[in-house]
Amino acid sequence: MWHRGHPEGHARSWRALLPAPSSRAESVGAARRAVRVTVAAVAGFYPAVHLLDRPVFALYTLFVPVAFGLLSPLPGAGRRRAGTVLRAVPAAAALITLGTYLAATTWSATLGMLLVGFVLVTGASIGPRATGVVPALQLCYILACFPPYAPGTLPDRLAGLAVGATLTILCERLLLPEPRRPSYRSRVAEGLELAAHAVHGLLRDGADGRETAERLRAAGRDLRFSRTAAGCRPTGAGARDRALAQAGYATRRFLDLLAVLAPMLRAPLDLPSAMLLRGLATACADEAAALRGTRPAPGPEGFEEMIARYAAVRGVPPNLREDPHPLLRRQSTLLAAAVSAVTASAAVALATGRRRSMPGLPPEQFWYADASTPRLWWVRIADHLTPRSVVFQNAVRTASGLALARLVAGSLDLSHGFWVLLGMLTLGRTTAGATWSAVRSAAVGTLVGSLAAGALLISAGDMTEVYAALLVPTMLVAFSAGPVGGPAWGQGLFTLVVSTAFAQIAPVTWELAEDRIVDVLTGSAIGLVCGMLAWPAGARGEMRRSAGALLRATAPLVRVTVERAATGRSAPVTRADAAAELRRALWYWRIAHASYTQLRTEPPARRAADGGADWLAALNFGSRVLTGAYWLPWSQGTAWPSDAASWAREATDEVVSATLRAAHFPAGGVTVRPTPLPPGILARLPAPSVSHLVDVEVWLHSLASDLTAAVGPGSAVEDGP
Template sequence: MPRLPSLTESFGGGGRAVRVALVAAAGFYPAAYLMDRPVVALYALFTPIAFGVLSPLPGSGQHRAGSVLRAAPAAAALIALGTALAVTTWAAAAGMLVVALVLTFGAACTPRLASVVPGLQLCYILACFPPYAPATLPERLLGLLLGAAALLLGELLLFPAPRRPSYAERVADALDLSARTAGLLLRAESVDGGTADRLRTTGRELRFSRQPHGCRPTGAGRTDRALAQAGSAARRLLDQLAALGGLPPAPADTASQALLHGVAAACSDAASVLRGGRSVRGAEFLEEMTARFLDERAGEPEGRGVPPYALLRRRSTLLTVAASAVTVRTAAGLATGGDRAVPGLPHEQFWYARVPAVRLWFVRVRGNLTPRSVVFQNAVRTALGLALARLVAGSLDLSHGFWVLLSVLTLARTTAVGTWSAVRSAAAGTLVGAVVAGALIIGAGDATAVYAGLLVPMMVIAFSVGPVGGPAWAQGLFTLVVSTAFAQIAPVTWRLEEARLVDVLTGSGIGLVCGLLAWPAGARTEMRRSVAALLRATPPVVLDTADAVTGRRAEPDADTAERPTSGSLWPALHRLRIAEAAYAQFRTEAALRSDDDGPDWLAALNYGSRVLSGAYWLPPAQGAPSLPPDARRWVETAGQQVVAAALRAADLPSPGVTLRIAPLSPLLRSATSPGARSLLVDLEVWLQALAGDLTTATGAGRPAPRRRDVP
């Protein structure tokens, strides 16, 4: 077996383990000894295990208690369904297929459901096995009620976990840092390296991979969508402030100072809104300031001479900061139930603001109904595995066959390699646990008091060591738990351990077969496909944006809200969402090899996000100014270079893709009007950032990994 976890690892979750053990015993002992109802005792024992261990609920004690309360009616319905479908093996297997598919796929719509899905699946699994006894449904529901009530009280009263800041509060903290940094840039045009590192580090901490499961705003509703967008915009804002603070000094600019002051005020206001406070300024405050800044920049008289290039780049970078601040302030308002109207902002960016909740769910489901979606793949893989396990266990009439399904539920991974690793460890752990439990049963015989005295300590050890020790310790210790529990509600012999070992091996084999046949590479293959599809979807957006900035694309009708880039945005936005879902799973899977010499997937996602952000904000609202032919040729050449590089990068070549956009020549900058000059620099900053993202994403220029010489 693998090494024993350290004391720190084992007892880090000791409070949770003691809490679950005590509440499980609080329902089990009265049902088994006072009421003499084995069925009630079984369900009272497994309900806290289902929602306290198999589904480790996130959040504070009050939040977890609310999750249990909301999950109890669904659990009762699944127990009733499983009891009815236990009439035949095929009916139970078909029900398992539907239940697993709906629950696993539905978890993509709301994080609250995702946190309780394993527990809900266990409720159906327990009820759908023989004997077919619909008359015991009241006892089963009573056991569920006892277990859920005990767990709910335990979450509220026993070892309450310290409250962790919510994602909204984390975003608010990031916005406070942004406001302080903007204030610092008002006094000094640069920030030191430590402040820049802190900005980027704070942005990385907002990534969903750094948030506990169940606390991530990944739901399909308006609130979660807005909060996720606020977090993404806040991350982009922090990085842009760090970039702004690292630019060379430029001459004093009153308009830039005013806009930076507005950014600081908007960030502070958004942070207050996310913490539940009142808004001092409306969401349109900074948008109006940005519009005034653009008017002042475009209306500079020619007599003042050409502004220094450093000032032009600082202004363009500041505009990206302002655009992110407008986005995060609007999203914060939507996330807290504010005004759903977003006048003046791109419809595609806040398309969900006025959409009914039912339609938002439909959009999420429809977007993942594709074999290329990892959400769809996981749902199908899990449903097929559990349904096949139920069919095999019922056809072979395995004793305690629900252990087969429990093994599939707990050991299946998103990759075949990960499943094989878990299966090997689980088999070893179950074998050792079965031997120890068999020796205990032979030694203790019918001494029920021995099993009753061992159950709670055994659960504490299993629930504290198992989750951190891996499948071997989890399966081995859980074998001891179920042995001491079943020995108290029915006569047992050492053959109980033989049955458990056979069931676990059967379930492990089924899980492994499903892992080999159904998308065995997990998200790794889908990561490459989805990123390639994203890169191929962005060229029309880049070209449409460049054409809209230079006036080569006809302006839309003034009576419509459609922007010049609307037609190409939706496919790219859809591909970005699919790629983000694949990346979220990819980072949860064990890597077969180091990715240091391969593509940088996060940089590819940043590229897609930057393309869309530029399409939202770069095209001028009042129409593009006229440009000289040389400037138009530069824009066309630079845009085509980015497009060609994106298409090459979609093939993910091993050497990577290197792209350097030629900067605007001083002659071009001086030969255009002030408004056109500023727009050209805006476009230059955007295209050069895209080129940098593509270079980083494909790993070009990265030092080759060190290889040991082979003798």
């Protein structure tokens, strides 16, 4: 800990106010965005102020481009960003109208802010486009709900919205538009193409597969969402986004299983395995072509037929003289890879527009295929209507903070009180520590910017032409440096922007800078209080709770899955038996995934409070359990002999017990080694049950490995899905 008088402590404090290191791409992107926002803002603002003399109209033509172009993280390239703004205009008009009439009293405006804030943040969970426009929509209500109560100005407000949005759309489309980035669809296609190429290479020369395995694992890591631009991630609630995300998950599993399989492949391969591998390579190439739009998606039927044939003929050849166990494990691993390929194939068919039922596949996997888009939106929102969801927590934190800021600004009759809400909105973070860091930097930046603005207002006086001449360069500098420089630079430079803009709308004095300081500090204090009182740890506490709940929810599924395999019950009956556990586990998996997604956006804690837990491995464990619940047993038949069933139940008990222990994330980790198969048991089993038993063994050992990685001692991973 640094002492207050220590020179290095002062140096560290001042370093927090310097521009954060940024890549050249970030700086160039910020500069391009600054040009678009500036042109869109001043193209409507100057005529409205200097030609039409309509201050309300001018205010909205200025702030609408800033809200949509700068404060909102719109996803995608220029055309998609323009479409997002266009779709948001009706909602913005409704919020401006609502705010205009609710501004009659402080309490009505405050209650409206509470409702609007909660609905917008919760509704943003339906997809990246909704998430991107939420700050702009919040600002539309904030601008309209402040005094004076003037319903007669509503036409000017809506006209300003229309002009500002139109100019924003045109600039996003025509003026330095954002370049296209590789889509997630193309990334999945690249992964499938690599798989096809790798399989052909292994079959052709039978070389050591360790190098191939590393390439496959690297390709699987590249499919994580953290390695895809935010606007390109298929995180929407619609059927196509869900299908593309599922195709990505399944392709990652497929690549990882191929990486495990590659070192096992030694010539000569048994004929059924070689035929299945060739079929997988051809099908992967076809799926990649479908994702690139060069041919229709073939669908999963071909995969299903190949798997059915393979499951019927695989096994120990009669002339095999060595231990059959390695062969059977290789066959089980290949079958698991093929099952992931089936899931990827079905998901690709849905993602490319083949909305149809998937006969023969587990209905729980593709329940969304025939659902309407409004129903899928509602399912996504309903999933998060629980205090254990970080989406719900963010909605409560944001809505309560904005409502409190509106109540304070209205009760104290603060000049330009919407700056209070804007400060709370832009400086609020999901953790108390991150909020304090942002508030501390923003306070210094606002103070410095206000002093500069005050000096400008005193020296220029009422010379409007000076402010008009300074507005464009000030906006360009502020909108270029602010986003990459951090809260201090952003707030300080934005203070200069609003000062030069407001000085053209109405006569102002140096007191405007003083009002700016008071308003931003008030909003910062409210945001800090809300951050300290409402889930101050952000996603960290929820990640631990939701991951533990996921492990507890999936533990019964492990037992049910192995039991149905040992008893040989048919798939429809077993799906009915496990339906409740499947739905419960799926819900906890979605909650845990949302927590992990937010956790990846938060700064790391100074000390790991989770004992080195690997949250991604915990999510992978849940995904592997769900996949096994869908697809094990690979075939249905008679019950296993008593000794095989006894081994399966004993090994399952060990995995389930370790899963329940792991749900508490003990500091020493959890190590589980399922009981090995009894000696000679494979020779005593009837032929159909031998491969089936090894399928379960491979699955249980994979679960044990995931558990050890998820809860084992060490540091958490630094990458995400």
